[in-house]
Amino acid sequence: MLNKIVAVLKKHQNILITSHVIPDGDSIGSTLALGLALKSMGKNVIMVNNDPVPEMYGFLFGSDEIKQSSEIVDVPALCVAVDCTGLERIGDELQQIIIRRQPQVINIDHHISNTNFGSYNVIDPEAAAAGEMIYDLIAAMGVELNIHMANALYVALATDTGSFQYGNTKQKTLEIASLLLGKGVKSGIINQTLHENRSLTSIRLLAAVLPSLNVSEDGQLAYMWVDIETMQRLGADSEHCEGFVNYPKSIKGVKIALFFRQMDKHTVKVALRSKDDYDVNRIARVFGGGGHAKAAGCSVNASLDEAIRQVVGFVNKKIN
């Protein structure tokens, strides 16, 4: 299939590359690596995303060339979507143009739930990141990786594998990562850029939130909470709470972890995480939310105390 894709890419002079809304390191890295490779072949490449490139990826060469969908009025005869389960994942604006203009679409993705929406579909659920598939594609195109492509692919791989920690990391993933370092990728500096630019507010907030940690008697449920006064006092918002739910989750024996964040006097957002086999998506749905089996969220219209009482009570009943 890769050779077919290479033939199609070679036939076209103008190519658009896009990825999913609210892009992460895999979507940005994959878009850039493929874009730079196609440019090196003399193609006219338009890279586009529904949303701006997150600041943390701004160091990647070419990231300033990624346009936003709102700047696009037409698409070329060939479009590539990477890391998108369905065409709607590219965002409404660009999707409408594609539906109207009917270009050929190459669909490159590693999600098992992919809907095969493309004219050509390369789906590999075994790939840890779309970037792993882009690595293979660039090799099949006969383009030698330069440092800029290598940096982009490193970010793609590192993002979707949680720095090579998750179970999706395969022998091949690490082999590619090793080759990328051989191309000159300074992974230490990249990881520092990605992970060590935390705001002081986020740490002050963590210090304020950790004492709220509560573990159920049987040790299977752990939760933390933060009230609106604390958020306001520290000038914190949602981005400063990122990853907080992983603290209760990291405790030995805990199966379900919750993080309650008071939004206003009558609204509490709840993040739910599960280790092992509990399906927190089903719990979140009882409270009008949703997500995945291992990570879900919901919003409860109640005071903080009442929201904690309701959700903790329900989860405790589910566990026992």
Added chain:
Amino acid sequence: MLNKIVAVLKKHQNILITSHVIPDGDSIGSTLALGLALKSMGKNVIMVNNDPVPEMYGFLFGSDEIKQSSEIVDVPALCVAVDCTGLERIGDELQQIIIRRQPQVINIDHHISNTNFGSYNVIDPEAAAAGEMIYDLIAAMGVELNIHMANALYVALATDTGSFQYGNTKQKTLEIASLLLGKGVKSGIINQTLHENRSLTSIRLLAAVLPSLNVSEDGQLAYMWVDIETMQRLGADSEHCEGFVNYPKSIKGVKIALFFRQMDKHTVKVALRSKDDYDVNRIARVFGGGGHAKAAGCSVNASLDEAIRQVVGFVNKKIN
């Protein structure tokens, strides 16, 4: 040099392997991988450490065979020390026996500050972990890695590279990690075991320590501290502080991060970390410690306040 070491190892039937006090994943993993490899060659191997194997590494095959120094009355004619900058790092008890009995000592280490204390010294500051050197040694010994050795080496590599995120991660490090996965290492499960089996004590301690966070006026130095009363009140010891220094380090703009841990009324241990180009090994050495450019440690004989005043004062002067 490796071939020389292999010849020495082959000549001896009884071999003791040890590593540094308060062992981490690299010391335990390296001890086990080498121990299992030598056993597979029919050697009588004694694995020993000054301190017990931290619970989180208890899943590693053979970890229950690692004795504590207090159980050792004599040493064989050949001893191997891995991941130790100096002989004193193996702990007083075992060091005394070695000084008395004068066995041959093979010193395998990746710290640039190594004192070449062995009869044979293999020092490679380029190696990300001692485990990387043990990998090469096992290969030079002609022993094929089994899954138990591979798991031990994976833990060694992952520990000292912060899951392959730090700048010490080389092309070769990832190449070895890739080969280890090829041997059947389930890295996703191992990482869950390492990172999601945190003790409640460690989180309670983090909650108590985070409010001590102090950032210098220019934002380049950040530090935290914990006193002996807090440690005792929470029933915490050194393993519960693991990684704490990464919190000040993770703050945007911070170049040097410190963590002060009071051991008793007159002794304070200091962990030093650097981002960018500052060499904290040189700072640690001023205070009688050592380590790597980006990660070092020292012990200051002073009250907590005085130790903070001295080290923070010195670092601030170095930065400016």
